[in-house]
Amino acid sequence: MASSTDRPAAGSGGITADRLAVLIGRDTLHAPLNASLATNIRAMVSDGRLPVGSRLPAERELATALGLSRVTVSTAYRRLREQGWAGAHQGSGTWTRTPDGGRVVAAWVPGVPLEGQLDLSYTAPSGPPEVAEAYATALTMLPRHLPGHGYAPQGLPELRERLAARFTARGLPTSVEQVVVTLGAAGGITAALRALTDPGDRVLVEHPVWPNALDVLGVLRTRAVPVPLDPERTAEFVAALHRAARQTSARAAYLVPDFSNPTGAVLDVEDRRHLAASLQQQDVTVLADETLTDLPLEGQEVPPPLAAFARPGAVVTVGSLSKAVWAGVRTGWVRGEAPFLARVASAMSREHGSLSIVDQLAACALLDGLDDALVRRRAELRTQRDALVAALAARLPEWRVPVPDGGLSLWCHLPPGTSSSLLADAAEPLGLRIATGSRFGTGHAFDDRLRLPFTQPVPVLERAVELLVAARDAAAAGHGRRPAPREAVLLG
Ligand SMILES: Cc1ncc(COP(=O)(O)O)c(C=O)c1O
Numbered sequence: 001m002a003s004s005t006d007r008p009a010a011g012s013g014g015i016t017a018d019r020l021a022v023l024i025g026r027d028t029l030h031a032p033l034n035a036s037l038a039t040n041i042r043a044m045v046s047d048g049r050l051p052v053g054s055r056l057p058a059e060r061e062l063a064t065a066l067g068l069s070r071v072t073v074s075t076a077y078r079r080l081r082e083q084g085w086a087g088a089h090q091g092s093g094t095w096t097r098t099p100d101g102g103r104v105v106a107a108w109v110p111g112v113p114l115e116g117q118l119d120l121s122y123t124a125p126s127g128p129p130e131v132a133e134a135y136a137t138a139l140t141m142l143p144r145h146l147p148g149h150g151y152a153p154q155g156l157p158e159l160r161e162r163l164a165a166r167f168t169a170r171g172l173p174t175s176v177e178q179v180v181v182t183l184g185a186a187g188g189i190t191a192a193l194r195a196l197t198d199p200g201d202r203v204l205v206e207h208p209v210w211p212n213a214l215d216v217l218g219v220l221r222t223r224a225v226p227v228p229l230d231p232e233r234t235a236e237f238v239a240a241l242h243r244a245a246r247q248t249s250a251r252a253a254y255l256v257p258d259f260s261n262p263t264g265a266v267l268d269v270e271d272r273r274h275l276a277a278s279l280q281q282q283d284v285t286v287l288a289d290e291t292l293t294d295l296p297l298e299g300q301e302v303p304p305p306l307a308a309f310a311r312p313g314a315v316v317t318v319g320s321l322s323k324a325v326w327a328g329v330r331t332g333w334v335r336g337e338a339p340f341l342a343r344v345a346s347a348m349s350r351e352h353g354s355l356s357i358v359d360q361l362a363a364c365a366l367l368d369g370l371d372d373a374l375v376r377r378r379a380e381l382r383t384q385r386d387a388l389v390a391a392l393a394a395r396l397p398e399w400r401v402p403v404p405d406g407g408l409s410l411w412c413h414l415p416p417g418t419s420s421s422l423l424a425d426a427a428e429p430l431g432l433r434i435a436t437g438s439r440f441g442t443g444h445a446f447d448d449r450l451r452l453p454f455t456q457p458v459p460v461l462e463r464a465v466e467l468l469v470a471a472r473d474a475a476a477a478g479h480g481r482r483p484a485p486r487e488a489v490l491l492g
Contacts (some may be wrong), residue, residue, distance in 0.1 A: 015247065023050070033068060034075035040078065040196040045096045051225045051244040052442070053202055055093045056086065083337030086369070098442060118464050121435045123261055123408040123453040125381070127326030130366060130373050137362035145361075153353040154345045155333070157179025159360045160366045165331050171304035172317075179361075180345050181355055184293045185320035185332040187348060188214050190335050191253070192287050192316050196252045196345040197222045198321045204244055204253035204284065206237070208411070208440035208449070212263045213254045213289070225250055226442045229400065231265035231411075238271050241436060250283045259292040259308045262440050262451035263411045264404025269303045276310035286315045294324040294374055296406040297382045307414045313337045320360035321363060323408060324374060331355075331363040370467075377466075381408065384454040391465040392452075396472070409453045418472070420450040427471035432464055 015023075023044060029036045044050035056062070059077060063070040080086035081440050086100030103394060156162070160179045167174035182188035189212075195201060199221035205213060207226035217224045227244045229237045241253065255275075257267045268277065279286055288306040307315035313336065320332035334344050366373070385403070388410060389456050392401050400413035420437040427434055437449030454461060 003051060005055070014095075015050065016056065017061035017324045018059035018064040020057055020062060021051075024066065026066050029066075029068075031425050034068055034079065034476050037066075037072065037076035037077040038083075038085075042083070043081060045085055045098065050073055050096055050226065051204075052096055052098055053247050053248040054096045054224060055223060056096065056146065056330070057246075058093070065465055082225050090402055099102060107333070110144060117431045118335060118431055118456075118460060119433045120453055120456070120464055121433045123451075124322065124327045125377065125408070125455040127233075127328055128373060128376065130331065130369055131362070133312050134365035134369075135358070139326065141361045141364075142358060143150065145357050150357055152181075152357065152360070153349040153354050154341070154365070155179070155355065156357065156360045157366050159331075159367075160333075163230045163335075166367070167305065167317075167335060170308075172308040172335075174335060178341065179333055179335050180341050180348075181360060182318070182332040182334055182344075182348060183352060183355060184327070184330045184410040185213060185289060185318050187352075188318040188320075188332045188334040188344070189213060189287065189289065191344045191351070192336070193217065193222070193252070193254070194347045195340060196287065196316070197283055198251075201251040204241055204248075204250045204255075205442075206255055206260060206265075207442065208262055208437075208446055209254070209442075210256060211435075211439045211489040214442065217254070218369070222251075224442055226445075228443060229263060229265055231260070231263045231404070234267050234271045235274075236277045237265075237305075238278070239420065242282075243273060245282045245284050250284050251289060253279060254289065255306070256289045256292065257292060259295055259404065259407030260301050261292060261407065262409045262449075263404040264402075264407040264409065266406065267303070269305070272303060272306050272309045274347055274366065275314065276306060280310055280314045286310070288315050288317045289460040290317055290319040292323055293319065294370075295378065295381065298405045299380055300405060304407075307309075307335065316340065321366060324370065324377065325366050329359060329366065331359055331366075354462075356475045380453060385410070387458040388452060388461045388465070391462050392400050395469050397464050412450045414448045414450060416448075419447050419475075421447055422475045423450065423468070423471050426475040427467055430467050430470050432467040432471065434468075469481065 005154065024037070024040050028040060047053060056077065059070050059073045063073045077086060081088055085097065086094050087097045088094045092137065106209050157176060159181055160176045163179045164174040164176050182191060193216055197220060201222045202225050203217050203222050204225045204227055206229040208229065225244055225248050227237065227240050244250065259266060286306065290305065293302055305317055307317050310321055317335040318332060321329050334341065389401055392399055398415045401410055404410070424434050424436045435451055437446035437451065440446055440451060
């Protein structure tokens with residue numbers, strides 16, 4: 001039986017019997033019907049079509065809508081409860097959950113790669129020469145700061161000014177007071193989610209999703225509510241977010257509006273307008289992660305920030321230099337309203353006091369040269385993306401590989417029967433490390449997907465594809481092996 005904290009939020013909505021019957025599709029059920037119905041509902045919870053925390057229809061109503069006996073539905077609900085996919089409490093009916101309670105605590109990166117091993121588990125480009133130059137500039141600026149105490153909990157004013165000016169130039173007028181500097185986007189996401197939520201709150205997430213966001217939500221003891229995101233159907237995603245917000249009384253949403261990791265999805269201007277209006281109306285605060293915003297690869301304009309479409313305070317924005325420049329600089333930021341930012345700053349200062357002055361001075365120099373550096377970064381990523389797509393088409397033509405027009409990764413659809421976890425297990429001893437598709441989902445979704453970053457040089461990517469071919473053959477021959485449990489640490 002679920003614990004009381006697993007109950008649906010007060011006032012959370014349910015799905016009607018007729019709608020659930022349409023989603024299930026009577027024709028897809030086969031004997032034994034109760035097991036088939038339970039499996040069907042479970043699949044919808046795990047891939048987010050049926051949000052975690054939704055109230056299921058009364059047994060009698062679903063039985064009527066599907067033309068089944070009530071005993072069949074009742075047995076299916078019991079199976080779901082026994083397997084941890086549903087909870088029930090006197091007076092509050094049956095609602096959906098996941099066996100881990102919606103908490104996903106396994107954001108992952110393997111240990112140190114073995115000698116000669118290719119590591120495609122990160123989406124993080126190498127640092128350009130400008131980084132060293134920026135640190136040299138920072139050291140020349142440092143003496144001016146030495147007479148002070150060296151603490152700057154909200155960030156150096158000159159860095160905040162530059163960040164505010166970039167937002168303003170992108171169509172979102174921003175003052176220095178509306179920006180704080182953070183330890184990477186990761187630091188900003190953690191501090192912002194801590195300030196936005198309480199334990200037990202529902203938080204909508206795009207699905208697939210950057211796994212560390214799920215990890216943070218788990219640590220904060222909130223409930224991730226996955227909402228399916230198909231990069232080719234973003235308007236449907238916005239509509240599904242609206243429904244999920246209504247059904248679960250969600251408090252917040254974590255979204256990556258530009259070049260989502262892993263899918264590369266972008267929300268267009270219309271999507272942004274609808275999304276902002278819908279979530280605002282339902283009092284859901286959005287945390288918009290703009291970590292990949294600077295990476296359009298086809299010369300296209302990226303729409304203005306999501307916050308430009310919402311009233312002040314309804315959208316909190318985080319960003320970072322990690323993907324545009326280099327993750328080693330560890331400079332990110334949060335944009336929001338001043339009272340909220342005061343809470344973010346105090347959450348951060350409890351956690352790590354303040355940030356390095358040298359890193360922030362280097363970040364100022366990097367921002368001054370960012371537009372030129374981005375021209376080179378985008379050209380390099382475009383070449384690498386195209387080479388990886390071409391190698392996959394030549395060597396693994398049975399894979400479906402949508403080509404994103406920005407970002408850092410391909411989200412590959414594996415052919416029926418191919419499991420990305422078996423593939424990863426088979427690839428590891430061959431010298432290739434990859435992140436399995438299921439890392440990007442809640443429950444058990446996406447084992448038939450694989451994220452491949454195009455952040456490494458072309459020869460590395462081409463070699464990786466050869467190793468994937470060998471891994472596919474080894475997995476098919478049953479030669480994959482289960483590696484030891486992996487550590488729970490950051491995944492880029
Ligand atoms: C969507 C997204 N957000 C945040 C991060 C973390 O960025 P940072 O290195 O600035 O903490 C990543 C890194 O992969 C990411 O893909």
